[in-house]
Structures are given as structure tokens and as C-alpha cells.
Amino acid sequence: MWVVFLRYKDEAQLYKEEHLRNRQHPHCYVQYMIAIINNCQTFKESIVSLKRKYLKNEVEEGVSLSQPSMDGILDAIAKEGCSSLLEEVFLDLEQHLSELMTRKWLLGSNAVDIICVTVEDYFNDFAKIKKPYKKRMTAEAHRRVVVEYLRAVMQKRISFRSPEERKEGAERMVREAEQLRFLFRKLASGFGEDADGYCDTIIAVAEVIKLTDPSLLYLEVSTLVSKYPDIRDDHIGALLALRGDASRDMKQTIIETLEQGNTQVNPNYVPIFREIIVPSLNVAKLLK
Structure with a gap:
């Protein structure tokens, strides 16, 4: 057979x-x-x-x-x-x-609204998929949407120009993370599975963006790395470039200090940054 x-x-x-x-x-x-x-x-x-x-x-x-x-x-x-x-x-x-983390996004794009409506419409069409397959499919859709959001963060589509822009951008990221969380909780209802950790990643990255005192950046970034040990130097460089206020020396110091650290990896940790490539940018360029 x-x-x-x-x-x-x-x-x-x-x-x-x-x-x-x-x-x-x-x-x-x-x-x-x-x-x-x-x-x-x-x-x-x-x-x-x-x-x-x-x-x-x-x-x-x-x-x-x-x-x-x-x-x-x-x-x-x-x-x-x-x-x-x-x-x-x-x-x-x-x-x-492709609109995420752009100037248009910062000024009020409804991209995440459309993303949520589109995903929900498709999953209404997928309602007849049998439970074991639909459960895995919902979890994968959740993970992938968050990965694409984080990929947008790392692509240096925008560099914030002021503390006000950083605050506005970070708060928007948090709102959109909660919007995505609400959507996927709804789609996963009845599956008995908690996948909130995916959206928590966006919020953790937003905390680095929102920080008002650049002298505390090392502590904030090190906290992020301890939570997500698959973050690489190029991710950190892209994130600091997105903030727009970290000097070249500060970026270099943060990256070098973190490289010397010894991060303990939780055996239950599921990598999420590993598949996110910082396109056509290397650490040297990001440090400029």
C-alpha cells in the first residue's frame, strides 16, 4: 500500500x-x-x-x-x-x-491591519483542515509572521532621527505585537497551546529601541541576547543602526563586550533569529 x-x-x-x-x-x-x-x-x-x-x-x-x-x-x-x-x-x-519599519510605516501605515485581516480570511478558508494539521499550520503561520516582522526590523529600512521617533516607533511595535498576539490566540483557540513567546520577541526588541539613555544600551542589549541567544553580531549592529543614535565606538564596544560573554542557553529555547539574515550588510558597515 x-x-x-x-x-x-x-x-x-x-x-x-x-x-x-x-x-x-x-x-x-x-x-x-x-x-x-x-x-x-x-x-x-x-x-x-x-x-x-x-x-x-x-x-x-x-x-x-x-x-x-x-x-x-x-x-x-x-x-x-x-x-x-x-x-x-x-x-x-x-x-x-515590505511596508514594515519604513518611513511610511512610522507615519501611520495600516500594513499590520491588512496582514491580520488577510491571515484571518485565509484561516477561515482553512477551517475544514483536520485538527492535528491545522494546529501545526497555525503555529507555523504565527512563527513565520513574527520572523518576517523581525526581518523587517533588521533590514535597515529606516533610521530613527530623534528620541520622539524612537519612542513612537517602539510603541507602534508593541501595539502591533499585541495585535498579532490577539489574532493568533483567536486562531489557536481550542488547541491548548500557548505560543505567546513569538510576539514577546517583537516587544523585547522594541524595548531596545525605546530606551532613552544610550549609556544603558549595553545592559538592554545584553538582556535581549540572554533571552534570545541565537542573536548574532549583525542583528545587534542592525538594531543599533535602527535606533540612529549609537556612536560607532559605542556599537563596537557593545558588540565586542557581548562576544566575550558566556550566554547560558535554555535547552527548551526555540531559535527565532537564526534564520533572519541581515541582507547586504556586514557588521563593519553597520558600525559606520
Whole structure:
């Protein structure tokens, strides 16, 4: 039977590739992809049911009703299907994510409002996805939105020009983090999972931006690094460049001092900065 599932996997991949060539086709792509995903759970349940019915001796002897190789194939198909649907979401979010941390954003862009509405609309369409897959999909959407927000912070799209701008920018970041938190709590309702930590990362970064006394920057940045040990030198350099008031010597001192520290990593910590690249900027440039 696993041969049938491998064929199913190949056909699902071909279906996705057809859509990537033209997002207008096939018609009802999202609905059919949801069916492909849900079929995986149905197949798994059917396999267990058939084994329970026709392999009674094995069941009585305590043989597992599931077959890891088949379950693995089906879970891989479902995971790929969920990833495909999330790609649809983030293709529609691209324009609005690109507005974050720009002068337009600071002056009152409604980008995060649109991001929240778009994500919620898509997840209304995803309502029929079976729970184990939808739960993972919701958590991944949450993580990825926050990663994209942090990526915008690190891309040096704006440099604050005054304490007032830093305060306004930081407060906006906090408001938007709470807005995203509210959205994903709503989407994750009933899953019994707390993923608030993702949005806490945006708030922690905002604290560094909001700080009014530059002489305390080292303490604030070191607190951030202790919470998020996968932060690299280029992240710190980009964050200080975003503030717009740290001298070259101060940036260098902060980075060098932090490099000498010995951060204890919580074994339960899930890296979030690791995949955020500071594009076309190295530490030397950020220190200028």
C-alpha cells in the first residue's frame, strides 16, 4: 500500500507545481489542497481500522496498529500541503510586509491591519483542515509572521532621527505585537497551546529601541541576547543602526563586550533569529 501513497505524494507535488506556474489554476486550488491534506488523516485512520478488523491476532498480541513507514509518507504529504497553503498566504502578504519599519510605516501605515485581516480570511478558508494539521499550520503561520516582522526590523529600512521617533516607533511595535498576539490566540483557540513567546520577541526588541539613555544600551542589549541567544553580531549592529543614535565606538564596544560573554542557553529555547539574515550588510558597515 505504501506504493499507492508514494504515487499520491507525487501527484500532490505535480498539482502544486501546476499552481505555481499560474496561481489562477487549477480552479479551487485551496479547496482541493485541503482535501489532499485531510485525506492523509483519513487514510491513517482507515489503516488502523482495517488492521483492527482483519489482523485480530496481531492486535491481541500487542502489535502496533500503525505502520511507521506509511504514517511517515502520509504526514509528509500533509506537511507539504500545509506548507503550500501557507505559501499562498505569504505571497499575498509580501507587499504589506515590505511596508514594515519604513518611513511610511512610522507615519501611520495600516500594513499590520491588512496582514491580520488577510491571515484571518485565509484561516477561515482553512477551517475544514483536520485538527492535528491545522494546529501545526497555525503555529507555523504565527512563527513565520513574527520572523518576517523581525526581518523587517533588521533590514535597515529606516533610521530613527530623534528620541520622539524612537519612542513612537517602539510603541507602534508593541501595539502591533499585541495585535498579532490577539489574532493568533483567536486562531489557536481550542488547541491548548500557548505560543505567546513569538510576539514577546517583537516587544523585547522594541524595548531596545525605546530606551532613552544610550549609556544603558549595553545592559538592554545584553538582556535581549540572554533571552534570545541565537542573536548574532549583525542583528545587534542592525538594531543599533535602527535606533540612529549609537556612536560607532559605542556599537563596537557593545558588540565586542557581548562576544566575550558566556550566554547560558535554555535547552527548551526555540531559535527565532537564526534564520533572519541581515541582507547586504556586514557588521563593519553597520558600525559606520
